[in-house]
Amino acid sequence: MRGESSVARILLTGATGFLGGAVLHQGLSRRDxxxxxxxxxxxxxxxxxxxxxxxxxxxxxxxxxxxxxxxVEVVPGDFTRADLDADPRLDSVTHVLHLAADTSWWGEERVSRTNHDGTLALARRARTMPRLVRFLHVSTAMICGTEAPPLVEEAAYPSPQARHLVAYTVSKAAAETSLAGSFADLPIVVARPSIVVGHSTLGSAPSSSILWVIRAADRLRLVPCDPASAVDIVPVDWVADSLLGLLRKPLLAHNLYHVSAGEGARARWDDLMRAFAAADPEGGTRDDFTRFDLVADRALLRRRFSEAFGLDGALKQAMLRAVRAYYAFCSLDLTFSNARLLAEGFAPPPAFADYLKVCLENAPEIAEQFADDLEMFVAPEPTPVLPLTASA
Ligand SMILES: NC(=O)c1ccc[n+]([C@@H]2O[C@H](COP(=O)([O-])OP(=O)(O)OC[C@H]3O[C@@H](n4cnc5c(N)ncnc54)[C@H](OP(=O)(O)O)[C@@H]3O)[C@@H](O)[C@H]2O)c1
Known part of the structure; x- marks a missing residue:
C-alpha cells in the first residue's frame, strides 16, 4: 500500500534555486x-x-x-531525463516536490522542453516509485494569462483561451494540462505561487529577484495602471512553509492551490508608495508618482529610465526591457484567491507593504539587484510583443 512508512523521503528538484533553497532550509531546520x-x-x-x-x-x-x-542525499542529474535515471535512491521516495523549471521568459522552445516535456519525464519516473503519496508540482498563478478577472480562482485555469505575455507561462500551463490529462494515476497536487519577492525577516538577502523592479518603479516614480490596482506578492519564507504544508498534509480538500497574497494581503500600488515613503531614510514623499501608458508613453519611460539609471551598456538596456516586461504583468491588476489554502488551516501571508522596509534595509543598488534576474532575460525581446495562447 502507498505511504505505509511514517518517515517521509522527499525528492526535491530545484534545490539550488530561490524557492528550493527556502524550502530546503526550512525543511532541514525542522530536524523531524x-x-x-x-x-x-x-x-x-x-x-x-x-x-x-x-x-x-x-x-x-x-x-x-x-x-x-x-x-541531504544528492543525486546528480537533470529532471528532464529523470525517466531514464535508474538510480535506486529514487525508488523509495514518498513525496516529490517539483520546483525546478526554466524561469526565463523568452526562450520559447527551451522553456517548453524543460517545463513541459521535462515535467512529464519526471512524472513518468514517479510512476516507478511504489511508496509515493504525493507529487507536488509547482506551477505559477500567472498561467491565467492577461484577460483574467481581478480575483482569479484556481479552477478556471489552465484555459486554452488564455492569452499569455511570455512563453514561460505558456509552458507552465501546458505542463498542468498534460499532467492532468495523462497522469491521473499519480497523486498530483498543483501549487501556484503568485509573485515571490524577498523574505519576511531576511529581506533581500536570499534573493533580490523582482524586488529590483518594484524599487525601480519607485525610483522612476511611474506606475503603469490605476494606483488603486493590486499586485499579488508573497515572501519566499511563507511560500516555503505553505509548500511544505501542501506536501505533507495527509488529506487535502483540493488538488490545486494558489499560494498567494489573496484579498487579505495583496499590495495596492498606493499602499506600496506609502510604504516606500515611510521607509525612505531621507523622508521623501511619493506625491510625484505619475500614471503612464505602457504603449503610448514608451518615450517617457525611456527618458525617466535614462535619467535614473543611465542607458549605457548592455546591462542597462536589458534592465529597461525587463522593466517594460514586468510593468506589463504588474498592470494586469490580478489578485489570486488564497481561500482554498487558508481553509486548509495554513497561516495567512504577511503583506508586502509590511515587510518592504526589511527588504530595503539590506538591498544593494537597484541595477546590481537586477543581476539576480538577468538570466530570465537573455533571449532577445520578441517583436512585436503579441499575446501568446496556450496552444501556440
Ligand atoms: N520566483 C517566483 O516568483 C515564482 C512565482 C511563481 C512560480 N514560481 C515557480 O517556482 C519554481 C521555482 O522558481 P524559482 O524562482 O526558485 O526559480 P530559480 O531560482 O530560477 O530556480 C530554478 C531551479 O530549477 C533548476 N533546474 C532548471 N532546469 C533544471 C534541470 N533541467 N534539471 C535539474 N534542475 C533544473 C535550477 O537548477 P540550476 O541551479 O542547475 O540551474 C534551479 O535550482 C518554478 O517552477 C517557478 O515556475 C516561481
Missing amino acids: GTEWVCLVRCASAEQGRQRIAARLSRFTDPFTAQRLARA
Whole structure:
C-alpha cells in the first residue's frame, strides 16, 4: 500500500534555486527525521552538495549551511531525463516536490522542453516509485494569462483561451494540462505561487529577484495602471512553509492551490508608495508618482529610465526591457484567491507593504539587484510583443 512508512523521503528538484533553497532550509531546520533527496545538475555529488550549501548560505551562516547540506542525499542529474535515471535512491521516495523549471521568459522552445516535456519525464519516473503519496508540482498563478478577472480562482485555469505575455507561462500551463490529462494515476497536487519577492525577516538577502523592479518603479516614480490596482506578492519564507504544508498534509480538500497574497494581503500600488515613503531614510514623499501608458508613453519611460539609471551598456538596456516586461504583468491588476489554502488551516501571508522596509534595509543598488534576474532575460525581446495562447 502507498505511504505505509511514517518517515517521509522527499525528492526535491530545484534545490539550488530561490524557492528550493527556502524550502530546503526550512525543511532541514525542522530536524523531524525527514530524508531529503535532491536532484541537482552537477558533475559529482560533492559538487552538488556545495551548490546546495551556497544556496542555503543565503538563509543562514556558512557553517550551518554546510552542516545542513551534509544532511541531504544528492543525486546528480537533470529532471528532464529523470525517466531514464535508474538510480535506486529514487525508488523509495514518498513525496516529490517539483520546483525546478526554466524561469526565463523568452526562450520559447527551451522553456517548453524543460517545463513541459521535462515535467512529464519526471512524472513518468514517479510512476516507478511504489511508496509515493504525493507529487507536488509547482506551477505559477500567472498561467491565467492577461484577460483574467481581478480575483482569479484556481479552477478556471489552465484555459486554452488564455492569452499569455511570455512563453514561460505558456509552458507552465501546458505542463498542468498534460499532467492532468495523462497522469491521473499519480497523486498530483498543483501549487501556484503568485509573485515571490524577498523574505519576511531576511529581506533581500536570499534573493533580490523582482524586488529590483518594484524599487525601480519607485525610483522612476511611474506606475503603469490605476494606483488603486493590486499586485499579488508573497515572501519566499511563507511560500516555503505553505509548500511544505501542501506536501505533507495527509488529506487535502483540493488538488490545486494558489499560494498567494489573496484579498487579505495583496499590495495596492498606493499602499506600496506609502510604504516606500515611510521607509525612505531621507523622508521623501511619493506625491510625484505619475500614471503612464505602457504603449503610448514608451518615450517617457525611456527618458525617466535614462535619467535614473543611465542607458549605457548592455546591462542597462536589458534592465529597461525587463522593466517594460514586468510593468506589463504588474498592470494586469490580478489578485489570486488564497481561500482554498487558508481553509486548509495554513497561516495567512504577511503583506508586502509590511515587510518592504526589511527588504530595503539590506538591498544593494537597484541595477546590481537586477543581476539576480538577468538570466530570465537573455533571449532577445520578441517583436512585436503579441499575446501568446496556450496552444501556440
Ligand atoms: N520566483 C517566483 O516568483 C515564482 C512565482 C511563481 C512560480 N514560481 C515557480 O517556482 C519554481 C521555482 O522558481 P524559482 O524562482 O526558485 O526559480 P530559480 O531560482 O530560477 O530556480 C530554478 C531551479 O530549477 C533548476 N533546474 C532548471 N532546469 C533544471 C534541470 N533541467 N534539471 C535539474 N534542475 C533544473 C535550477 O537548477 P540550476 O541551479 O542547475 O540551474 C534551479 O535550482 C518554478 O517552477 C517557478 O515556475 C516561481
